[in-house]
Amino acid sequence: xxxATFAERAAEIDAESADLEIVECVTDLLxxxxxxxxxxxxxxxGRVFPAWDSTTLDVGPSACYxxxxxxxxxxxxxDDVEDRLAEIGExxxxxxxxxxxxxxxxxxxxxxxxxxxxxxxxxxxTLTDLAATEGSGSQDRKVDLLFGLFNRCAxxxxxxxxxxxxxxxxxxxxxxxxxxxxADAFDLPDDRVERALQVSNDYGRIARVAREExxxxxxxxxxxxxxxxxxxxxxxxxxxxxxEEWAEAAVEWKFDGARIQLHHDPDGLEHDPGAIxxxxxxxxxxxxxxxxxxxxxxxxxxxxxPEVVEFAEETLEEPVILDGEVVxxxxxxxxxxxxxxxxxxxxxxxxxxxxxxxxVRPVFFDCLHADGEDLLEEPVVDxxxxxxxxxxxxxxxxxxxxxxxxxxxxxxxxxxxxxxxxDADALEAxxxxxxxxxxxxxxxxxxxxxxxxxxKPDVETLDCVVTGAEWGEGRRATFLGTFELSVRDGxxxxxxxxxxxxxxxxxxxxxxxxxxxxxxxxxxxxxTLEPAVVFEVGYEEIQTSPTYSSxxxxxxxxxxxxxxxxxxDDAETLExxxxxxxx
Amino acid sequence: MFxxxxxxxxxxxxxxxxxxxxxxxxxxxxxxxxxxxxxDPANVGMVDLSLDAAAFESYEADGGxxxxxxxxxxxxxxxxxxxxxxxxxxDEETRKLHIQIDGLEYTLALIDPDSIRQEPDIPxxxxxxxxxxxxxxxNRSVTAADMVSDHIxxxxxxxxxxxxxxxxxxxxxxxxxxTQEDLIDLQLGPAHSLFSLDYLKDMNKAIxxxxxxxxxxxEEFPVKIYFGFGEGQGQVTYMLAPxxxxx
Numbered sequence: 068x069x070x071a072t073f074a075e076r077a078a079e080i081d082a083e084s085a086d087l088e089i090v091e092c093v094t095d096l097l098x099x100x101x102x103x104x105x106x107x108x109x110x111x112x113g114r115v116f117p118a119w120d121s122t123t124l125d126v127g128p129s130a131c132y133x134x135x136x137x138x139x140x141x142x143x144x145x146d147d148v149e150d151r152l153a154e155i156g157e158x159x160x161x162x163x164x165x166x167x168x169x170x171x172x173x174x175x176x177x178x179x180x181x182x183x184x185x186x187x188x189x190x191x192x193t194l195t196d197l198a199a200t201e202g203s204g205s206q207d208r209k210v211d212l213l214f215g216l217f218n219r220c221a222x223x224x225x226x227x228x229x230x231x232x233x234x235x236x237x238x239x240x241x242x243x244x245x246x247x248x249x250a251d252a253f254d255l256p257d258d259r260v261e262r263a264l265q266v267s268n269d270y271g272r273i274a275r276v277a278r279e280e281x282x283x284x285x286x287x288x289x290x291x292x293x294x295x296x297x298x299x300x301x302x303x304x305x306x307x308x309x310x311e312e313w314a315e316a317a318v319e320w321k322f323d324g325a326r327i328q329l330h331h332d333p334d335g336l337e338h339d340p341g342a343i344x345x346x347x348x349x350x351x352x353x354x355x356x357x358x359x360x361x362x363x364x365x366x367x368x369x370x371x372x373p374e375v376v377e378f379a380e381e382t383l384e385e386p387v388i389l390d391g392e393v394v395x396x397x398x399x400x401x402x403x404x405x406x407x408x409x410x411x412x413x414x415x416x417x418x419x420x421x422x423x424x425x426x427v428r429p430v431f432f433d434c435l436h437a438d439g440e441d442l443l444e445e446p447v448v449d450x451x452x453x454x455x456x457x458x459x460x461x462x463x464x465x466x467x468x469x470x471x472x473x474x475x476x477x478x479x480x481x482x483x484x485x486x487x488x489x490d491a492d493a494l495e496a497x498x499x500x501x502x503x504x505x506x507x508x509x510x511x512x513x514x515x516x517x518x519x520x521x522x523k524p525d526v527e528t529l530d531c532v533v534t535g536a537e538w539g540e541g542r543r544a545t546f547l548g549t550f551e552l553s554v555r556d557g558x559x560x561x562x563x564x565x566x567x568x569x570x571x572x573x574x575x576x577x578x579x580x581x582x583x584x585x586x587x588x589x590x591x592x593x594x595t596l597e598p599a600v601v602f603e604v605g606y607e608e609i610q611t612s613p614t615y616s617s618x619x620x621x622x623x624x625x626x627x628x629x630x631x632x633x634x635x636d637d638a639e640t641l642e643x644x645x646x647x648x649x650x
Numbered sequence: 651m652f653x654x655x656x657x658x659x660x661x662x663x664x665x666x667x668x669x670x671x672x673x674x675x676x677x678x679x680x681x682x683x684x685x686x687x688x689x690d691p692a693n694v695g696m697v698d699l700s701l702d703a704a705a706f707e708s709y710e711a712d713g714g715x716x717x718x719x720x721x722x723x724x725x726x727x728x729x730x731x732x733x734x735x736x737x738x739x740x741d742e743e744t745r746k747l748h749i750q751i752d753g754l755e756y757t758l759a760l761i762d763p764d765s766i767r768q769e770p771d772i773p774x775x776x777x778x779x780x781x782x783x784x785x786x787x788x789n790r791s792v793t794a795a796d797m798v799s800d801h802i803x804x805x806x807x808x809x810x811x812x813x814x815x816x817x818x819x820x821x822x823x824x825x826x827x828x829t830q831e832d833l834i835d836l837q838l839g840p841a842h843s844l845f846s847l848d849y850l851k852d853m854n855k856a857i858x859x860x861x862x863x864x865x866x867x868x869e870e871f872p873v874k875i876y877f878g879f880g881e882g883q884g885q886v887t888y889m890l891a892p893x894x895x896x897x
Contacts, residue, residue, distance in 0.1 A: 137848060140893075141801055142820050170846055171891045172693040176773040176872055196691070196767075200673070203721055208673055208691070215692025 068103050070185040073110065074223040080111070081238040089239055093248035097274055104278060105271030106191045112245055113236025115194050117269040119294040121367040122198050124232060126209055131158070131232055134213035138220075139165035162229035163222040170218050185219045190228065245270050253277040255285065263288040265512040266443065268296050268365070290436045290443070292330050292386055293338030295361035297513030299390070299433075301502060304520025305607050306486050306623065309503045312517075317447050317504040318478045318486055319432050320493040321521055324392035325408045326363040327372070327429060331379040332386040333357055362412065371414040373422065375429050378473060384460040385438040390510075391431030391475065400428075402497040431458065432475035432502075435510060443510045447518075450510065451477045479506055487623055490522065491568035494625065522607070527647065528627050532560055532635045533600045536582060538592045539575070546575040547582055547594060552604060552624065554617060556641040561617035563644065566604050566624040574626075581629065598635040603627040609648040617641055619648065652679045652714055652740035655707040658730035658751075660880040664701050665727060667856035667879070667886045669720040671697050676763045677718060679711040679740070683883075689770035695849045696770050698887040705883030707735060716740065716747065717761035726756050773889060777866035777874060778839025779806040781813045783828065785877065786859035791815040791826055796847055798822040801893060804867055805842035812836075813865075817847075834862055841867035843892040853888045870895065 073096075080092045093111055100107040109115065116122045132148040139148070143165070151161045197212045213232065220228055230236045242264075249270075250260045255277055263273045263285040276284040290296060309316050330336055335355035358379040360369045369376060372393060395407035407425045414421045434454035435442055442450050458474045468476055478489055490501045500522050508518035535551030538544060549567040553560040570578070581600060588595040605625045612620030619641075630637075664684070668675055671690045678685040683702040689695070703709040730736055730751045737750040747758040795802040798819030806813050807827075813836055815826040830836050857863055857877060866874040876887040 137800075137846070141818075142799055144800070169893045170692070170694055171894060173689065173696055173770065173773055173872060173889060173891045174693055176775060176891065177771045193691070202673075202719075204673065212691040215690075215694075218692060 068099070068101055068107065068187045070187050070190050070224050070228070071221060073107065073187050074227045077111065077227045077236075077238055078223055080240060083239070086244070090244050090247045090251065093240055093244055094251040097248055097252040097278075100274070103187045103191075104274050106187055108245060108249070108271045108274040110187065110191075110231060111236075111238070111240050112242065112270065113231060113234060113238075113240075114270075115191070115231065116198070117271060119268040119296070119365060121361075121365065124194060124198050124209075126197065126213065126232055127206075128158075128233060130206055130210050131213060131229060133210045134217055135162055135165065135225075135229065137210070137214045138167045138170065138217035140167075140169040158233055158235060159226040159230040162217070162220075163226035165225070166222075167217055167220050167225060170214075172218075185216070185224065190216060190231075194232070242270070245274075249274050249277050253281070255282055259285050262286075266290050266296060266441065268294065268512075290388060290441050291337055292332045292388065292436070293336035293356075293359055295328050295330070295365040296388075296435070297365065298326055298328060298363050299510050299512055299519060300515040301519035301521045302515055302517060304503060304517075304522065306483055306503065306522065307608065309505075309520055310481060310483060313505050313507075315479050315481045315506055316486065317451070317506040318480060318489050319475050319502045319504070320489070320496070321499040321502045322392040322394050322430055322475070323402060323405050323497075323499040324394035324427075324430070325405070325412050327368065327375065327391055327393050328361045328365075328435075329375065329379060329387070329389040329391065329429065329431070330359045330361070331357060331383050331389075333384060334386075368412055371412055371418055372427060373418060374427050378429050382458060382461055382472060385457065386436070387434060387438070387457050388436040389431040389454065389457070390433035390435060391429050391473070393427045393429050395425050395427050397426075429473055430475045431473050432477070433510065443512070445509065446507045447504045448477070448479065448506045487568070490623065494568055495571065528603045528605050529554070529621070529639050529644070529647075530601050530603050530630050530633055530637065531563065532598045532638045533582065533602055534560055534562065534596055534598060536594045536596060538594065540592075543572070543575065545579070546572070547579045548575055550578075550602065550626075551596075552602065552621070553598070554639045554641050554644055555635070556617070560598055560635070561641060562615040563617045563619055564606075564615060564621040564624045566602065566621075566626050568623075568625050570626045578629070601630040601633040601635060601638050603630050609644060617644065619644055651742070652711045652716075652738070654709045654711070654739075655735050655737045656705065656709075657707070658727060658732065658734050658736055660701070660705055660884065661736055662724070662727050663856075663858070663879045664699060664884060665720055665724045668697050668699060669724060670852035670856050671695050672767070673721060674717060674719055674761055674766050676766050676769060677716050679714040679716065681711055681713060683709070684711075687769040687772070689767070690849070691767070693770070694846070694891045695853065696772070696889040698772060698889075700885050701880060702883040705880040714740065714742075715763050716745075717763040717766045718747070718758070719761060722758060726751075726758065729754060729756075773872065775866070775868070775871060775874065775889075777841075777868040777871060779841035779867045780835070780837040780839070781806070781828075781833060781865040781867065782835040783813070783833050783863055783865070784859070785857045785861040785863050787828060787832070788857055788863050788865075788875075789854055789859055792847065792850055792854045794824045794826060796851060798824050800847050801844055802847050802850060803842065803844045803895075804865065804873060806836070806838060806840075806867060808838045808840065811838060839867075840869050842869055843867060843871055843873060844895045845873060845890055845892055849890050853890065856886065 076096045083089050132145040136143045136145045136148045155161050193212055197209050200208045250257045267288050358376045360372055360375045362368045395403040411427055434450050437453050437457055458471050493501055503520045505518040531552035533550050534553040536547040537549040539546045539548045549565050552564050553562045585597040585599045586594055587597045605627050606621040607623040610620050610622050668686050672688045675686050675688045686699040688697050726749050739748045745760050749756040795817035799817040803816040812827045812829045817824040861877045863877040872889050872891045874889050878885050
């Protein structure tokens with residue numbers, strides 16, 4: 068297809084505002100796409116490369132302005148282009164406003180090939196070359212390549228080329244529109260197209276498969292080792308809600324880390340996107356990497372995370388795709404905040420040095436593929452079983468699940484109390500809280516569905532007076548814990564719950580020192596305290612309850628901190644509790 | 651098979667004249683010398699280089715083809731001091747180029763020639779005018795034009811018998827005339843073409859100021875620029891396509 072034709076079609080789509088009409092235009096475009104259907108299915112979304120591919124053009128706006136200026140003719144420079152952009156506001160419009168083509172090519176003088184129209188294929192090939200250009204002077208070379216394209220553009224072509232290059236296509240075509248268009252163009256069911264897109268993450272390829280191999284071809288599309296799929300995402304949710312919706316909940320710790328998708332094949336990955344610009348098919352098998360790690364945005368982060376590669380080499384024996392988190396840990400193996408992980412994640416240079424400063428370790432909670440078998444459709448519990456067996460390859464079955472390196476534990480329960488205690492343990496271990504999953508649900512890449520919930524963070528916190536506590540047991544025998552919380556009702560204090568979670572041993576010791584002088588009475592482990600100290604506590608919701616004297620209970624209360632600046636007279640009132648509950 | 655010893659200056663001159671247009675190139679290792687042909691990504695400027703076996707201290711080759719990353723190779727050649735010799739040897743097994751400068755050894759990974767842009771066809775042009783001048787005059791023309799514009803017109807006035815350079819900026823203009831006396835030689839013919847200084851400036855970087863440079867010109871035709879280096883054993887030809895002249 069001529070690039071001019073594509074530009075014309077893009078302009079038609081640009082002019083449509085209704086979703087249905089847009090899908091219709093894209094459908095027609097795909098039907099007419101001919102041999103360049105892969106490229107066209109991506110270009111129309113403003114993409115140059117498939118979503119699984121980490122390759123980027125790496126062209127800054129200034130390089131693009133420079134190329135436009137050079138192609139624009141006599142004495143136009145990048146500043147002029149920028150001035151015009153400031154005036155007009157959109158790069159496509161700016162590019163379309165110049166007259167290109169002043170520079171002739173040598174081809175025009177060799178006879179034959181000179182003066183041909185630019186094709187979609189040529190644009191794609193040139194942009195692929197451009198992406199592969201690296202090293203010193205590469206920005207100049209990128210400008211040269213772009214200049215070569217702009218120089219051959221008429222104004223509509225230039226408009227969409229500029230937008231494509233700067234990732235500002237914005238003609239209203241999203242992934243959904245292309246999915247629907249593929250289904251309509253080749254008369255295939257939406258859900259099967261959707262599935263193929265999810266596992267392949269490649270709109271171009273699926274458009275071709277849909278056209279040439281139909282339903283059978285679509286259904287045969289599998290996950291491929293070395294090509295990332297989009298991560299399944301979670302919604303916010305509450306324990307109460309999920310226990311109402313599902314018979315049981317699968318509960319996991321929510322790690323304060325960065326999401327990774329690990330692809331590993333002991334015999335070398337089928338696709339090795341590590342070497343950009345070099346087709347993996349063109350390279351000998353033994354040079355293919357065995358492990359690749361991708362971020363949530365499907366960027367290749369393998370090189371930044373040597374620990375993950377080592378983990379895979381040391382632990383795994385079969386081809387797998389695993390979903391998990393990398394967490395930063397201190398020397399004692401305790402988790403460090405998320406920011407520390409990020410320091411490692413985008414690291415390109417001095418990785419070894421960074422590794423000395425902050426070590427990371429992977430924890431996996433899902434298994435998408437194992438030993439030739441795609442598991443996306445399997446329920447959470449079965450995928451987790453498979454995950455455990457994959458991670459047990461070297462340690463065998465003699466150790467408990469908690470001793471399987473890299474395994475995130477999973478509990479199946481319908482007991483809110485147990486969920487609460489799992490949450491407490493997670494927080495105590497320094498993690499973020501818990502994830503709740505429907506045990507029967509499949510893995511749906513890229514979807515923020517209802518099947519995964521992260522426990523909603525505290526909506527608000529309350530400042531409550533501590534009116535009682537219990538002496539701990541075992542190693543915590545000398546600490547006060549399980550603090551009774553109260554709110555003011557006129558001159559009296561009424562209880563609203565007990566907080567025992569979210570507190571480290573160190574903190575417990577500190578709180579004991581703070582509260583012990585205020586002990587009014589003791590009865591076995593039970594301690595009554597004079598109202599003196601105010602805690603800030605988070606909670607999931609406020610419920611009516613016969614258990615506490617206020618008539619209300621805080622659901623899943625957690626300790627946030629001591630309000631040293633507040634006295635019991637400044638604590639929350641029952642009235643406010645009631646108003647929070649009704650809001 | 652390829653094994654050669656060459657002076658740092660000669661190798662550097664050869665590489666520089668190609669690297670102003672492209673990052674990577676194919677090098678033909680012919681029995682009688684090296685050949686390089688390359689065209690820039692926009693197919694506007696082309697270089698055709700030959701370096702005769704006689705330019706080398708020693709030279710053995712049997713017609714192989716290698717692909718190189720020019721900036722790498724230039725960096726390595728830059729390690730040599732003036733007057734030092736550089737030894738090049740191709741390892742056919744590993745497809746690597748062993749480079750030795752005194753005690754310094756460098757093994758350069760080569761690029762698959764098939765992954766490098768196709769070599770251009772050389773336009774067979776019949777250009778009526780020929781201007782032979784010193785490299786420093788080319789340099790002066792380009793530098794002056796660059797002060798006011800991003801384009802340069804090159805032409806010959808057949809009536810008054812001189813070669814001229816015109817550059818028109820938004821506000822300022824530059825005009826330079828070189829007569830028979832200023833030039834080494836001038837063959838009159840109809841010639842006037844406009845060129846992008848982006849390219850000409852790059853090509854100019856590779857032109858030694860004390861070298862005899864020949865410009866072949868026509869009307870709205872490419873310019874052919876050629877000069878020798880390496881004591882006359884090397885030859886560089888550039889070809890640059892014109893811009894369409896707007897009125």
